[in-house]
Amino acid sequence: MPEQTKPHVTVLGLGRMGAPIASAFLNAGYPTTVWNRTAAKADALVAQGAIRATTTTEAVAAGQLVIAPLLDHDAVRQALGPTASALQGRTLVNLANSTPDHARELAAWAAGHGADYLDGAMMALPETVATPEAFFLYSGSQRAFTTYRRELEVMAPAHYFGTDAGSAEVHDLALLGTGYAALTGFLHAAALLGSVGTTPEMFAPLAARWLHGMAGFLPELAREAGSAAYADGVSTVDLNRAGVDSLIQLSRASDIATDVHEPLKALLDRRSADGHGRDSFSSVFELLRSRGTAER
Numbered sequence: 001m002p003e004q005t006k007p008h009v010t011v012l013g014l015g016r017m018g019a020p021i022a023s024a025f026l027n028a029g030y031p032t033t034v035w036n037r038t039a040a041k042a043d044a045l046v047a048q049g050a051i052r053a054t055t056t057t058e059a060v061a062a063g064q065l066v067i068a069p070l071l072d073h074d075a076v077r078q079a080l081g082p083t084a085s086a087l088q089g090r091t092l093v094n095l096a097n098s099t100p101d102h103a104r105e106l107a108a109w110a111a112g113h114g115a116d117y118l119d120g121a122m123m124a125l126p127e128t129v130a131t132p133e134a135f136f137l138y139s140g141s142q143r144a145f146t147t148y149r150r151e152l153e154v155m156a157p158a159h160y161f162g163t164d165a166g167s168a169e170v171h172d173l174a175l176l177g178t179g180y181a182a183l184t185g186f187l188h189a190a191a192l193l194g195s196v197g198t199t200p201e202m203f204a205p206l207a208a209r210w211l212h213g214m215a216g217f218l219p220e221l222a223r224e225a226g227s228a229a230y231a232d233g234v235s236t237v238d239l240n241r242a243g244v245d246s247l248i249q250l251s252r253a254s255d256i257a258t259d260v261h262e263p264l265k266a267l268l269d270r271r272s273a274d275g276h277g278r279d280s281f282s283s284v285f286e287l288l289r290s291r292g293t294a295e296r
């Protein structure tokens with residue numbers, strides 16, 4: 001796209017994430033208007049070439065693409081509430097951490113004021129914005145994603161999850177859940193290793209190497225769970241039941257909490273009791289995807 005046809009971008013919210021996002025658009029040569037509740041946070045960006053807006057309505061009116069990396073849903077509502085009359089024909093990208101229902105509510109509100117809406121989740125740290133390490137998730141208006149994909153990719157590689165505005169937030173929470181399980185496992189292991197004199201710092205590189213290998217196992221796990229094909233898995237329910245049981249026994253003997261692995265042991269026990277001990281480990285998916293069955 002020739003320089004002069006770059007759309008005007010507005011960034012609402014110049015916190016830890018918003019400031020590097022606005023800076024990335026300036027570095028990429030986009031005319032960029034910025035607004036922040038605490039006005040002084042815009043100073044460095046104005047020095048970099050940004051246009052300062054003094055109200056959110058002025059900011060929204062200036063941008064064809066309005067990006068809002070604000071704190072949360074309430075902040076977005078408060079900042080955007082007065083701008084309804086300026087939203088017509090704009091594309092609004094809400095990057096605040098939110099719930100799927102809040103995302104859907106905002107999508108309906110934006111549509112009611114003539115704006116296209118994309119909900120986004122930032123899988124990034126402030127220092128990884130505009131680097132290949134970051135990736136952002138989007139859902140909502142297909143037209144908005146297609147029209148502005150180039151601009152979205154100024155911030156981070158962009159992934160689109162369909163027209164349901166809540167879908168990006170569900171994917172965000174799914175990724176968080178995956179990470180929480182792994183990181184809590186690491187913290188438990190670090191506590192356990194204290195008993196043999198290994199510090200968390202010493203353990204971290206070993207754990208990182210192991211997790212890297214585990215990541216390579218995900219496609220196989222996904223294939224089994226996706227097709228309910230549990231008969232020929234490399235690692236059975238009973239084998240892993242014994243492994244998790246050993247971990248719990250060692251934790252007890254070392255006076256370390258067993259809270260992290262007791263729920264997994266319960267799932268494996270139930271699978272085994274139901275006659276599925278020789279199925280693949282991935283078959284616990286059958287209990288997880290049916291809450292009624294898992295909580296019986």
Ligand SMILES: NC(=O)c1ccc[n+]([C@@H]2O[C@H](COP(=O)([O-])OP(=O)(O)OC[C@H]3O[C@@H](n4cnc5c(N)ncnc54)[C@H](OP(=O)(O)O)[C@@H]3O)[C@@H](O)[C@H]2O)c1
Pocket residue numbers: 012013014015016017018036037038041069070071072074075076078079095096097098122123124125126
């Ligand atoms: N930081 C991270 O590592 C990270 C990573 C991924 C995703 N996120 C998500 O990104 C979003 C922004 O996070 P952040 O780290 O940039 O937060 P932050 O540094 O605390 O910045 C929050 C921004 O929201 C504004 N704000 C808060 N309440 C407001 C209100 N009622 N009205 C108008 N503006 C308001 C703040 O304005 P003031 O400057 O006036 O306070 C500031 O611009 C959050 O949803 C967060 O969960 C953060």
